[in-house]
Amino acid sequence: QVQLVESGGGLVQAGESLRLSCAASGSSFSINVMRWYRQAPGKLRELVAAITSGGSTNYADSVKGRFTISRDNAKNTVNLQMNSLKPEDTAVYYCNAAIKVPWYPLRDVWGQGTQVTVSS
Numbered sequence: 001q002v003q004l005v006e007s008g009g010g011l012v013q014a015g016e017s018l019r020l021s022c023a024a025s026g027s028s029f030s031i032n033v034m035r036w037y038r039q040a041p042g043k044l045r046e047l048v049a050a051i052t053s054g055g056s057t058n059y060a061d062s063v064k065g066r067f068t069i070s071r072d073n074a075k076n077t078v079n080l081q082m083n084s085l086k087p088e089d090t091a092v093y094y095c096n097a098a099i100k101v102p103w104y105p106l107r108d109v110w111g112q113g114t115q116v117t118v119s120s
Contacts, residue, residue, distance in 0.1 A: 006113070010117070021077060037096055
């Protein structure tokens with residue numbers, strides 16, 4: 001069974017930084033794209049950033065220039081460095097990975113979510 005374990009959420013003031021981490025664990029699996037999503041109360045879950053196994057990245061316009069996604073393929077870990085945080089960044093952040101295991105189709109695995117709160 002593959003699972004994602006997140007860490008790094010918390011409460012910060014506007015302008016400060018946080019670094020979220022997510023590690024995938026299990027056996028006999030490989031990861032294609034890894035993503036960070038977020039969802040605020042009353043709003044749809046949105047894609048924040050994504051990174052492929054080859055290192056290609058993509059960001060939501062709202063975080064471009066402030067957030068940086070990175071991964072360590074050997075450790076199956078993805079990170080999200082969040083700088084210059086704004087109150088509108090407040091949300092539950094979810095780690096997501098497209099997982100491939102032998103003899104099974106590709107599927108998404110989600111982390112438990114971690115709360116990020118940015119005060120004004």
